[in-house]
Amino acid sequence: MFWLILGLIIVVPAIELWGIITVGQWIGPWPTVFLVIATGVLGGYLARKEGWQTYRLAQLQLQKGELPGEALLDGACILAGAVLLITPGFFSDIVGFVLVFPYTRTFVKIFLKKWIQTKLARGDWHIRRW
Numbered sequence: 814m815f816w817l818i819l820g821l822i823i824v825v826p827a828i829e830l831w832g833i834i835t836v837g838q839w840i841g842p843w844p845t846v847f848l849v850i851a852t853g854v855l856g857g858y859l860a861r862k863e864g865w866q867t868y869r870l871a872q873l874q875l876q877k878g879e880l881p882g883e884a885l886l887d888g889a890c891i892l893a894g895a896v897l898l899i900t901p902g903f904f905s906d907i908v909g910f911v912l913v914f915p916y917t918r919t920f921v922k923i924f925l926k927k928w929i930q931t932k933l934a935r936g937d938w939h940i941r942r943w
Contacts, residue, residue, distance in 0.1 A: 829902030856898025
């Protein structure tokens with residue numbers, strides 16, 4: 814696990830830097846800088862908008878006495894997407910937009926639910942009741 818994290822810390826920024834340099838060669842340095850800033854600003858706006866909607870949905874579900882499982886999963890995806898969107902780089906922006914947009918986030922949530930269910934079924938995770 815240590816080597817995986819170390820590899821990601823080294824490989825992901827290298828890929829992002831390569832992407833920024835490549836785009837800069839195609840469209841020029843100033844348009845590239847503008848594009849990086851614009852995706853960060855647009856991503857922050859979208860993440861804030863989607864985050865507030867998810868927060869309101871979770872509050873509504875709690876007021877009705879329901880567990881806000883879907884809303885919590887949405888919130889986790891939006892938070893991860895927002896972090897990726899404010900990080901400079903085009904590849905992280907693509908993944909960030911996938912996590913922030915509701916239509917594409919649905920597919921990610923399906924995968925996450927299956928992954929969580931598998932972890933619980935195998936006994937890798939335990940749910941404790943208080």
